[in-house]
Amino acid sequence: MKRVILVGATDGLGKALAEVYAERGFWVTILGRSREKLEALVADLRGRFPVATVNGVVCDVADAARLEPAFHEAIAVTGHCDLFLYNAGVMHGGDGVTSVPALDAETMEVNAVAAVRLLGLAANWFRVAGRGQIGGISSIAGDRGRSGNPAYNASKAALSTFLEGLRNRLAPFGVTVSTVKPGFVGTRMTAGKPGLFWVAPAAEAARIIADRLEKRHEVFYVYRRWALLGLAMRHAPRFLFKRLGPP
Amino acid sequence: MSALPPPERVEGFGLYNVSVSPVFRPGSLDALREALATCASNGSKPVFRGAGRSYGDASTNPAGPVVEMTGLNAVAGFDEASGIVRAGAGLTLGDLWKWSIPRGFWPPVVTGTMHVTLGGAVAMNVHGKNGWKKGTIGDHVESVSILRDGCRVEEIAHGTRAFDDVVGNWRLPDPIVEVSLKLKKVATGYLDVEATAAPNLAATLAGLDGAKEDWDYVVGWMDCWASGRSLGRSVLHVANEHPAKEGEPRGLSVEEQVADIHTGPVPAPVLLLGLKLTAAGPQMRFVNFGKYAASLLGGRARTRQSLVAYSFLLDYLPGWNEAYRPGGFIQYQLFVPRDAAEAAFERALDLQHEMGVVSSLAVVKRHRADRFSRGYALDGFSLALDFPVTRKNASRLIALARAFDALLLSCGGRAYKAKDCVGSVERLAAARGAA
Numbered sequence: 001m002k003r004v005i006l007v008g009a010t011d012g013l014g015k016a017l018a019e020v021y022a023e024r025g026f027w028v029t030i031l032g033r034s035r036e037k038l039e040a041l042v043a044d045l046r047g048r049f050p051v052a053t054v055n056g057v058v059c060d061v062a063d064a065a066r067l068e069p070a071f072h073e074a075i076a077v078t079g080h081c082d083l084f085l086y087n088a089g090v091m092h093g094g095d096g097v098t099s100v101p102a103l104d105a106e107t108m109e110v111n112a113v114a115a116v117r118l119l120g121l122a123a124n125w126f127r128v129a130g131r132g133q134i135g136g137i138s139s140i141a142g143d144r145g146r147s148g149n150p151a152y153n154a155s156k157a158a159l160s161t162f163l164e165g166l167r168n169r170l171a172p173f174g175v176t177v178s179t180v181k182p183g184f185v186g187t188r189m190t191a192g193k194p195g196l197f198w199v200a201p202a203a204e205a206a207r208i209i210a211d212r213l214e215k216r217h218e219v220f221y222v223y224r225r226w227a228l229l230g231l232a233m234r235h236a237p238r239f240l241f242k243r244l245g246p247p
Numbered sequence: 248m249s250a251l252p253p254p255e256r257v258e259g260f261g262l263y264n265v266s267v268s269p270v271f272r273p274g275s276l277d278a279l280r281e282a283l284a285t286c287a288s289n290g291s292k293p294v295f296r297g298a299g300r301s302y303g304d305a306s307t308n309p310a311g312p313v314v315e316m317t318g319l320n321a322v323a324g325f326d327e328a329s330g331i332v333r334a335g336a337g338l339t340l341g342d343l344w345k346w347s348i349p350r351g352f353w354p355p356v357v358t359g360t361m362h363v364t365l366g367g368a369v370a371m372n373v374h375g376k377n378g379w380k381k382g383t384i385g386d387h388v389e390s391v392s393i394l395r396d397g398c399r400v401e402e403i404a405h406g407t408r409a410f411d412d413v414v415g416n417w418r419l420p421d422p423i424v425e426v427s428l429k430l431k432k433v434a435t436g437y438l439d440v441e442a443t444a445a446p447n448l449a450a451t452l453a454g455l456d457g458a459k460e461d462w463d464y465v466v467g468w469m470d471c472w473a474s475g476r477s478l479g480r481s482v483l484h485v486a487n488e489h490p491a492k493e494g495e496p497r498g499l500s501v502e503e504q505v506a507d508i509h510t511g512p513v514p515a516p517v518l519l520l521g522l523k524l525t526a527a528g529p530q531m532r533f534v535n536f537g538k539y540a541a542s543l544l545g546g547r548a549r550t551r552q553s554l555v556a557y558s559f560l561l562d563y564l565p566g567w568n569e570a571y572r573p574g575g576f577i578q579y580q581l582f583v584p585r586d587a588a589e590a591a592f593e594r595a596l597d598l599q600h601e602m603g604v605v606s607s608l609a610v611v612k613r614h615r616a617d618r619f620s621r622g623y624a625l626d627g628f629s630l631a632l633d634f635p636v637t638r639k640n641a642s643r644l645i646a647l648a649r650a651f652d653a654l655l656l657s658c659g660g661r662a663y664k665a666k667d668c669v670g671s672v673e674r675l676a677a678a679r680g681a682a
């Protein structure tokens with residue numbers, strides 16, 4: 001009976017999450033930038049899960065002017081919202097040593113700035129509603145800056161820290177804020193990348209994430225073993241990070 | 248252009264549906280005009296709200312402002328001879344009966360709570376326990392006044408097409424500001440109530456049907472936990488006005504009405520305790536069974552009860568719905584044509600058992616066909632169910648509600664917006680529109 005709004009969920013993990021919630025019979029409203037992909041996904045989910053109430057709202061999160069109207073449209077079609085989850089994200093690969101400012105800026109825009117805008121609107125809504133949950137799909141990548149993709153690290157660091165602030169702000173109002181650091185998930189984002197391990201299939205990751213959000217966990221990984229690695233990464237001394245330089 | 252007020256939490260009575268909306272609370276017609284002008288200049292369409300006693304999303308607005316009409320609650324006129332009272336749409340039935348009972352009048356149709364406004368009652372076209380004999384509230388409304396296009400007050404008389412468009416219209420573009428309602432003259436403020444036990448569904452429906460001509464008020468409290476041969480067993484309460492007798496109090500004062508709360512065939516504390524326990528789960532089973540057993544032991548018990556005690560029992564545990572936080576609860580009321588009722592309700596009970604989500608309190612009523620085109624009541628029965636929403640039952644509960652939708656579609660039944668928390672009314676309309 002939860003009413004869920006998923007931002008940027010027409011592919012990968014987000015799409016898998018939409019499927020999990022639709023399968024549970026819930027209200028699922030998906031924000032996506034591609035009308036075509038969005039309509040196809042909504043039609044598919046409606047067909048497979050007639051108990052659920054599935055809607056789509058077209059929204060390219062890189063279009064700042066579109067965010068507020070899209071947020072209100074999403075609330076209106078969903079009726080109300082029990083979980084607002086920001087999933088949109090981009091990761092531009094590169095040669096690992098050259099910054100491409102335009103791409104870095106887009107990474108910051110989609111992963112962080114738009115997230116701050118939308119989650120801020122959601123936070124205001126939930127504060128007044130006095131209940132519910134906000135979530136963001138952040139990343140272990142946001143725990144440290146690394147040589148391979150500093151902008152991606154920075155964008156996820158911003159997202160994680162912003163979510164932490166919202167968590168503290170909204171706790172007195174009965175609103176839970178959850179930061180998800182999935183670990184590797186088998187999606188377009190990771191396809192063909194070397195050196196991956198503990199890769200979770202998207203459907204499995206989505207189910208685990210949905211369950212742990214349901215239990216109102218605040219900061220979590222898909223597989224618990226990532227917590228150990230995360231701890232080590234967060235506390236590894238600078239010199240080691242420079243030398244090993246996990247990308 | 249004046250700004251909208253800051254947003255607030257606006258909830259349905261079931262606490263599951265919520266909106267975050269700017270809320271206007273006009274205390275006069277001019278303030279209402281101003282509120283509507285502000286909405287218009289901000290390009291937003293308001294939803295009107297009475298006392299917020301609809302269970303679901305009828306008086307919340309996910310897309311904009313809410314205009315709460317309770318401030319327009321003056322009694323503007325009364326004609327003793329005809330019993331017609333003219334009052335602001337924000338007047339509640341509670342305020343109305345307190346005003347009318349000393350004058351020897353009682354509202355012709357009352358809901359299970361007195362905290363509903365006249366405007367909300369008309370916009371939903373509510374029914375009472377006398378649905379067979381008295382229909383819905385629209386049948387007793389002489390006229391309504393609407394604030395048309397935010398400026399002029401237009402009175403609309405019963406019997407016109409415009410009237411038909413207002414009664415039961417829960418998304419009116421213009422607010423109802425005044426209602427003229429024909430009250431019922433009563434000799435006393437008491438009812439003679441008879442309680443009997445019906446051992447199964449067939450007996451429940453036959454009992455209600457058989458009583459409908461001889462009794463004004465007819466209602467069944469069903470135990471949804473009963474199964475097998477006892478499926479659908481109920482306690483039936485039928486009631487008629489208690490005649491005035493020499494030397495007996497007439498009960499036409501607020502004090503006498505309220506004094507009676509703790510008497511009657513269902514001891515109020517038992518029922519209310521049961522409600523509190525609902526949130527906790529299957530303990531309710533014992534409360535239901537206890538109620539049934541008590542009525543069996545009592546045989547055909549006749550009691551005198553005040554109109555208020557009989558009609559508004561639930562109001563004497565203020566805030567009982569709060570027990571259902573944080574998830575809230577939903578209602579589902581199935582209206583089913585008479586001949587389809589036994590099979591449909593049997594299925595509705597079986598579905599609850601199959602899915603492991605069982606309503607703790609169920610109310611069965613007999614209705615006559617609604618006379619308004621937006622009506623939901625039909626010549627048949629209704630079964631009102633309520634379910635707490637929890638993390639554990641959520642998926643099963645929504646599947647159950649959708650199975651009820653399908654059941655109503657297949658038997659020509661209807662859902663009722665005042666109780667709808669999950670969009671069933673809209674889904675049924677869409678499915679029927681598509682067919």
Ligand SMILES: Cc1cc2nc3c(=O)[nH]c(=O)nc-3n(C[C@H](O)[C@H](O)[C@H](O)COP(=O)(O)OP(=O)(O)OC[C@H]3O[C@@H](n4cnc5c(N)ncnc54)[C@H](O)[C@@H]3O)c2cc1C
Nearest residue numbers: 297298299300301306359364366367370373374417423665
């Ligand atoms: C304990 C309990 C028992 C109940 N028992 C019954 C029962 O026995 N029978 C029954 O029929 N219902 C019953 N109800 C439902 C209730 O009667 C209806 O939901 C009724 O409409 C509530 O009136 P309200 O003033 O609270 O209106 P709200 O719930 O605030 O609004 C109801 C609808 O009316 C519209 N509205 C309200 N005021 C105006 C106005 N002035 N102008 C235009 N539109 C307006 C709203 O937009 C909304 O669509 C019960 C509810 C509760 C909580």
Ligand SMILES: NC(=O)c1ccc[n+]([C@@H]2O[C@H](COP(=O)([O-])OP(=O)(O)OC[C@H]3O[C@@H](n4cnc5c(N)ncnc54)[C@H](OP(=O)(O)O)[C@@H]3O)[C@@H](O)[C@H]2O)c1
Nearest residue numbers: 008010011012013033060061062088089139184185187189
């Ligand atoms: N995969 C991993 O191993 C991993 C690990 C940690 C964190 N994450 C994070 O998990 C989230 C989901 O990633 P994924 O692996 O599922 O990647 P993905 O398959 O590439 O999906 C990314 C999603 O974001 C949407 N998106 C991107 N830019 C957008 C924009 N401007 N407006 C609206 N939507 C936009 C995409 O929309 P389109 O469908 O239109 O492309 C797509 O639905 C991301 O935030 C990612 O950073 C992933």
